[in-house]
Amino acid sequence: MPRRTLLGVAYDRQDIDKVRASVNLLDLVGAVTTVKKQGRSFKAVCPFHQEKTASLSLDPARGLYHCFGCQAEGDVFSWVRQTQGLDFTEAVEYLARLTGITLRVDKDAARRRGERENLVEAVEAAVAFYHQRLKLGPDGGDARSYLRGRGYDASVVDRYQIGYAPRVDSWDALVAHLRSAGVKEKTMLDAGLASRGRTGRLRDTFYGRIVFPIYDLRGDPVGFGGRKLDGEGPKYLNSPESRLYQKAKLLYGLNWAKGSISRSSRAIIVEGYTDVIAMHRAGFDEAVATCGTALGEDHFDLLRRFAEQVVLAFDADQAGAGAALRGDELETPVRLDLDLRVAIMPEGKDPADLVAAGDEEVVRQAVEQSEPLLRFRLDRELLRYNLDEPEARAKALHRTTALVARVSDELTRHEYARHLARKTGVEFAVVSAAVEKAVKPAARTVAAVKDKTAGSRLFERELLRVVIANPVELPEDVGPALFAEVDYRRAMEILLPVFQATAPGEPLPLGSLDDEEIGPVVRRLAMEERDLPDAVEVYNRVRQVRIEEQIKELDTLVLRLDPAGEEYSLTLRRLIALQQDRRRLGVER
Numbered sequence: 001m002p003r004r005t006l007l008g009v010a011y012d013r014q015d016i017d018k019v020r021a022s023v024n025l026l027d028l029v030g031a032v033t034t035v036k037k038q039g040r041s042f043k044a045v046c047p048f049h050q051e052k053t054a055s056l057s058l059d060p061a062r063g064l065y066h067c068f069g070c071q072a073e074g075d076v077f078s079w080v081r082q083t084q085g086l087d088f089t090e091a092v093e094y095l096a097r098l099t100g101i102t103l104r105v106d107k108d109a110a111r112r113r114g115e116r117e118n119l120v121e122a123v124e125a126a127v128a129f130y131h132q133r134l135k136l137g138p139d140g141g142d143a144r145s146y147l148r149g150r151g152y153d154a155s156v157v158d159r160y161q162i163g164y165a166p167r168v169d170s171w172d173a174l175v176a177h178l179r180s181a182g183v184k185e186k187t188m189l190d191a192g193l194a195s196r197g198r199t200g201r202l203r204d205t206f207y208g209r210i211v212f213p214i215y216d217l218r219g220d221p222v223g224f225g226g227r228k229l230d231g232e233g234p235k236y237l238n239s240p241e242s243r244l245y246q247k248a249k250l251l252y253g254l255n256w257a258k259g260s261i262s263r264s265s266r267a268i269i270v271e272g273y274t275d276v277i278a279m280h281r282a283g284f285d286e287a288v289a290t291c292g293t294a295l296g297e298d299h300f301d302l303l304r305r306f307a308e309q310v311v312l313a314f315d316a317d318q319a320g321a322g323a324a325l326r327g328d329e330l331e332t333p334v335r336l337d338l339d340l341r342v343a344i345m346p347e348g349k350d351p352a353d354l355v356a357a358g359d360e361e362v363v364r365q366a367v368e369q370s371e372p373l374l375r376f377r378l379d380r381e382l383l384r385y386n387l388d389e390p391e392a393r394a395k396a397l398h399r400t401t402a403l404v405a406r407v408s409d410e411l412t413r414h415e416y417a418r419h420l421a422r423k424t425g426v427e428f429a430v431v432s433a434a435v436e437k438a439v440k441p442a443a444r445t446v447a448a449v450k451d452k453t454a455g456s457r458l459f460e461r462e463l464l465r466v467v468i469a470n471p472v473e474l475p476e477d478v479g480p481a482l483f484a485e486v487d488y489r490r491a492m493e494i495l496l497p498v499f500q501a502t503a504p505g506e507p508l509p510l511g512s513l514d515d516e517e518i519g520p521v522v523r524r525l526a527m528e529e530r531d532l533p534d535a536v537e538v539y540n541r542v543r544q545v546r547i548e549e550q551i552k553e554l555d556t557l558v559l560r561l562d563p564a565g566e567e568y569s570l571t572l573r574r575l576i577a578l579q580q581d582r583r584r585l586g587v588e589r
Helices: 013-022 025-030 076-084 088-099 114-136 138-149 154-159 173-180 185-190 254-264 273-281 297-303 320-324 331-335 351-356 360-368 373-382 390-404 410-424 428-439 443-469 486-501 518-526 535-560 566-584
Strands: 035-038 041-044 056-059 064-067 163-165 194-196 202-204 209-215 221-228 236-238 266-270 287-290 309-314 339-344
Touching: 013 088, 025 035, 025 041, 025 056, 025 064, 025 076, 064 518, 076 088, 114 138, 114 154, 114 163, 114 173, 114 185, 114 209, 114 221, 138 163, 138 209, 173 185, 173 202, 185 194, 185 202, 254 266, 254 287, 266 273, 273 287, 273 351, 309 360, 339 360, 339 373, 351 360, 373 390, 373 410, 390 410, 390 428, 410 428, 443 486, 443 518, 443 535, 486 518, 535 566
Parallel strands: 266 287, 266 309, 309 339
Antiparallel strands: 035 041, 041 056, 056 064, 163 209, 194 202, 209 221, 221 236
16 A cells, blocks of 8 residues: 555644654653663664664654664654554554644645655555556456566565556556546656657556556655566666656665665665565565666765665676676766675576576575676676787786776775786786876876765764754854765755754754655764764864865866956955965965
């Protein structure tokens, strides 16, 4: 069933906040697991994963909890949802009954929910329609047979909300269903659920296909991947790009896998939807897949929130691995400090085939014995050349040393130079010299950017922790412009009104922070038990980075401007002011 219905109840925000403030988190958690006080904090054995040592940290003042073992976190409503299997509205109603608070229905909530909420609700309704059509529709027999042949029983179909988009003469079965539920045509079009034909009539985007709902990180359905059963057309068809569905920023299965990825600090990327489901069924809960596109920077940026290692598990003889790794753009995982590896599957077999055949152990060994991406790339590249011929060896080395030069760590480059020397039979000194010659325009630049980015990200993270604690010495002009990291900047944008309304020295109230992507980031930082850094010092360090960036930008601009022009004069004054700010911070070049 979908998380909410198109006509779901919405309660007054003030009443929801009153319920939140009235609930004692310690009592709520104590009804499920044992709570113990440890110094100034409270700990409990986490009920969401097996453990012997208590790793669930509780903050009764803010009404927040966070498990440092499985990453479960949230407020009192999240606790009820996770322990009792309720949706948000049901959790609010449950706690309102416990506290004796009367909830008022907000009649204007549907209007205020906005465009995105309407789109999500329309996709949810489509998920439910397709799912029921698969399970009960008389025209879904072929789809059910196909899924049974893959070993999918009812529990798998329900778990992943798999559906069937029927092939009917009118080609508007979903459109008719949504129209009867009050969904506007514009919403159907904007959500990618329908398109307008040449006659102007709306028609379904999917028909005659098994459909796999695709969810975003917060768990909202945003689109579909559809597999053709027969007839013409591409084997797989994805939802069109929309406000909700942006395939370059989505990973199928991440909504289910993020907890396991966070615990193991490893993500496994497979090729398709059925591979993800097969991997999850075999116990590889960290598996995700791209949605019909090659791996890109946004995918890596998404994964590094949860993982340090990313394993690519593709069929070795398909274009899958090549497509996911096409080009020589290794800078992104290097810059984000990701350990990118390749699990080599048997020829002609993908993870879904192996799991279906009962060969889970083969998959497990491939993942556990995965090799670094660069070594995989180098060995594949060398196979293209006849290394017995001097000219071919030289071409091979030119190509592979350029790849090694992208590595920022000098010791790692040294070891890969040895690897190339062994593979090609060329003296190590020659290979090493070629690598170091190529490294000047490549890896040193990448290393500098990586070190600077990592340091800036660390300072921004610590500054956000300080903002959440809100000590009296924190400068009042702290704001989103100080943060370059996207998540931290968005967090500061959300926190800014709360920060401005909270007296210095009082920790920011976070219970009502309901952004489903940024909320967990903020709450996780709030629950960290490390000592806070000096507020002024960390603020100044972040300001230092921003000032240096602006000075560099203006230095370049001044050189391009006419010294006699007004823009030159204004830019120069800005540059001088920034340099003075830098001197006041004690940051001399």
